[in-house]
Amino acid sequence: MATLEESKNLDSSLRENRVFAPPAEFAAKAHIKSLEQYEAMYRRSVEDPEGFWADAAKELEWFAPWTKVIDGQAQHTKWFVGGKLNLSHNCVDRHALGARKDKVAILWEGEPGEVRRLTYADLHEEVQRFANVLKGLGIKRGDRVAIYMGMCPELAIALLGCARIGAIHSVIFGGFAAHAISDRVNDAGCVAIITQDTSYRRGGEVKLKAIVDQALEKCSMVKNVVVYKRSGSPVEMKEGRDIWWDQAMLAAGKECPAEWMDAEDPLYLLYTSGTTGKPKGLVHTTGGYAVQTYLTSKYVFDLREDDIYWCTADIGWVTGHSYVVYGPLQNGATVMMYEGAPNWPENDRFWKIVDDHKVTVFYTAPTAIRAFTKWGDEWVRKHSLASLRLLGTVGEPINPESWMWYHREIGKERCPIVDTYWQTETGTIMISPLPGATPTKPGSATRPFFGIVPEVVTRSGEPVPDGQGGLLVFRKAWPSMARTVYGDQERYEKTYWSDIPGSYFTGDGARRDADGYYWLMGRVDDVINVSGHRLGTMEIESALVAHPKVAEAACVGRPDDMKGQAIAAFVTLEGGQEPSEELRQELRQWVAKEIGALARPDDVRFTDALPKTRSGKIMRRLLRELATTGDVKGDTTTLEDFGVLAKLRENEE
Numbered sequence: 135m136a137t138l139e140e141s142k143n144l145d146s147s148l149r150e151n152r153v154f155a156p157p158a159e160f161a162a163k164a165h166i167k168s169l170e171q172y173e174a175m176y177r178r179s180v181e182d183p184e185g186f187w188a189d190a191a192k193e194l195e196w197f198a199p200w201t202k203v204i205d206g207q208a209q210h211t212k213w214f215v216g217g218k219l220n221l222s223h224n225c226v227d228r229h230a231l232g233a234r235k236d237k238v239a240i241l242w243e244g245e246p247g248e249v250r251r252l253t254y255a256d257l258h259e260e261v262q263r264f265a266n267v268l269k270g271l272g273i274k275r276g277d278r279v280a281i282y283m284g285m286c287p288e289l290a291i292a293l294l295g296c297a298r299i300g301a302i303h304s305v306i307f308g309g310f311a312a313h314a315i316s317d318r319v320n321d322a323g324c325v326a327i328i329t330q331d332t333s334y335r336r337g338g339e340v341k342l343k344a345i346v347d348q349a350l351e352k353c354s355m356v357k358n359v360v361v362y363k364r365s366g367s368p369v370e371m372k373e374g375r376d377i378w379w380d381q382a383m384l385a386a387g388k389e390c391p392a393e394w395m396d397a398e399d400p401l402y403l404l405y406t407s408g409t410t411g412k413p414k415g416l417v418h419t420t421g422g423y424a425v426q427t428y429l430t431s432k433y434v435f436d437l438r439e440d441d442i443y444w445c446t447a448d449i450g451w452v453t454g455h456s457y458v459v460y461g462p463l464q465n466g467a468t469v470m471m472y473e474g475a476p477n478w479p480e481n482d483r484f485w486k487i488v489d490d491h492k493v494t495v496f497y498t499a500p501t502a503i504r505a506f507t508k509w510g511d512e513w514v515r516k517h518s519l520a521s522l523r524l525l526g527t528v529g530e531p532i533n534p535e536s537w538m539w540y541h542r543e544i545g546k547e548r549c550p551i552v553d554t555y556w557q558t559e560t561g562t563i564m565i566s567p568l569p570g571a572t573p574t575k576p577g578s579a580t581r582p583f584f585g586i587v588p589e590v591v592t593r594s595g596e597p598v599p600d601g602q603g604g605l606l607v608f609r610k611a612w613p614s615m616a617r618t619v620y621g622d623q624e625r626y627e628k629t630y631w632s633d634i635p636g637s638y639f640t641g642d643g644a645r646r647d648a649d650g651y652y653w654l655m656g657r658v659d660d661v662i663n664v665s666g667h668r669l670g671t672m673e674i675e676s677a678l679v680a681h682p683k684v685a686e687a688a689c690v691g692r693p694d695d696m697k698g699q700a701i702a703a704f705v706t707l708e709g710g711q712e713p714s715e716e717l718r719q720e721l722r723q724w725v726a727k728e729i730g731a732l733a734r735p736d737d738v739r740f741t742d743a744l745p746k747t748r749s750g751k752i753m754r755r756l757l758r759e760l761a762t763t764g765d766v767k768g769d770t771t772t773l774e775d776f777g778v779l780a781k782l783r784e785n786e787e
């Protein structure tokens with residue numbers, strides 16, 4: 135990592151002074167009601183982590199108690215040693231056999247508009263039957279099972295069914311192509327794959343089963359394919375290999391006791407988004423992950439009995455694992471799930487869903503928020519959104535102006551916003567406001583969650599003074615951290631635990647302000663070095679996005695004889711705006727005025743769209759390659775739309 139070689143800190147110029155206190159009415163009813171209460175709990179969580187996490191774990195059901203809460207340190211830490219539990223039991227049985235039996239667990243809307251409601255009792259029956267289907271195929275504890283589906287209740291049932299028998303699931307996002315599936319299936323040695331005939335997306339159908347068939351030509355270990363019938367569109371079924379979900383469910387027994395899993399047994403593996411390179415298959419385990427998904431969901435989303443909770447992430451990403459399935463279900467929440475695109479049939483589908491189902495908590499990504507602003511406020515204003523009480527964001531740094539738009543247009547200046555910073559590797563939210571306690575600042579993920587000890591450091595691990603940028607690390611292990619990269623412990627240790635000895639290195643740049651708030655500055659790999667000043671991408675991009683005509687921006691460094699690197703800005707404009715030489719110059723001056731002449735982009739390139747991962751993250755490494763060599767040769771398996779790249783290449787010529 136070239137950028138890490140230098141010991142110099144990151145330069146920071148963004149100064150955001152707006153502060154929003156939690157609304158008094160919200161705070162009064164919240165789990166955590168004040169900053170003082172947060173601080174007292176935080177102090178205990180780092181001074182007495184064993185006591186703190188044991189208390190949290192006791193809110194779940196264990197088949198057998200642990201003998202030690204924390205064992206070992208850094209990458210070798212084990213949690214709840216000797217404890218036995220099952221995630222499917224904690225997500226489902228605990229509620230289905232108690233007071234939440236008839237409460238809706240999953241509230242689902244298909245893209246064509248149909249609605250399904252599964253109570254906890256329904257979910258209990260479905261998950262047990264599906265677990266028996268898996269057992270019937272000879273799948274056992276420790277086997278890897280791939281899941282390649284669209285967003286439907288059966289996807290959640292598939293995860294929970296695997297968890298119930300101790301099979302390790304590996305969900306592959308339903309937008310990936312055949313070669314991405316075969317790579318992942320082979321890397322993990324999956325013995326079966328769960329899929330569906332087709333899923334609905336933007337009025338069309340994604341032929342999931344056909345793509346699986348193609349992928350499996352290269353996967354010799356897969357013995358069975360279970361096919362859920364979603365649309366009824368014709369598919370080929372391979373004799374002896376493929377079985378229909380519904381037929382197998384009818385034939386399967388109704389009861390399947392949950393396997394007693396060891397706290398350190400793997401629960402699932404999941405590949406990262408591939409924003410910075412080839413995706414890594416991270417392994418998450420059972421006990422610590424259960425406790426921390428439970429606790430973060432409870433406090434960050436402030437879950438209450440009557441909430442209709444909607445995290446718009448696809449279950450194909452870690453956000454969907456932790457905050458569509460495992461976290462909220464362990465809390466006994468009603469989880470909203472939507473199958474399709476946010477702009478189908480029109481740009482206001484999300485807001486219609488919020489009003490129709492009286493969604494109270496809404497959690498989405500900055501990329502979605504930037505799309506909403508681009509589509510125009512009129513789509514939002516057609517709906518009341520009066521049921522909302524809390525908003526969240528995750529996935530990328532949110533530009534302060536996007537935050538303000540979210541606050542104003544969606545939250546109606548009434549709903550707190552939780553900007554949650556975390557990673558596939560961390561398993562759960564690491565830095566985030568607690569909505570009843572933490573005053574928010576647009577663009578800051580604010581303060582660490584309980585038990586999390588972030589620090590901003592230099593390359594050699596020395597703390598950087600507040601106000602200056604540096605590398606974000608976590609000093610202490612936490613329960614839900616990934617334990618390894620599947621089959622490659624060396625890569626795991628090298629990527630995360632060797633740059634800053636004894637600490638977990640996130641790969642992200644950050645600064646802490648005088649109030650102890652963290653501001654994510656972008657990925658360390660993306661840092662731009664202008665005349666010896668090291669600039670994070672986030673601040674320059676935020677300055678550009680703050681211009682009324684700009685919708686999105688991505689900045690990268692390209693080689694420059696004089697300055698080392700020059701700044702190339704790729705910019706998309708708000709609906710109705712036209713690129714011009716005048717606007718190009720205006721934007722360059724605008725950045726110079728907003729954050730300083732040093733950050734003035736050397737080039738401003740207008741484009742219709744930016745290259746993104748399928749989870750919606752800007753892939754700056756592709757833009758950097760393009761700006762440097764005029765072409766792109768790096769790993770593009772996770773790129774969402776190849777057309778975007780083709781167009782950018784054309785513009786180069």
Ligand code: ATP
Binds near residue numbers: 529553555654657
């Ligand atoms: P890869 O690791 O394969 O390059 P990725 O890092 O995009 O892909 P994820 O684990 O999905 O894979 O994303 C985690 C990263 O997303 C973080 O390291 C950070 O860069 C960014 N991120 C997530 N949430 C936030 C947030 N609230 N603020 C700032 N950055 C965020």
Ligand code: MG
Binds near residue numbers: 406410557641
């Ligand atoms: Mg990453």
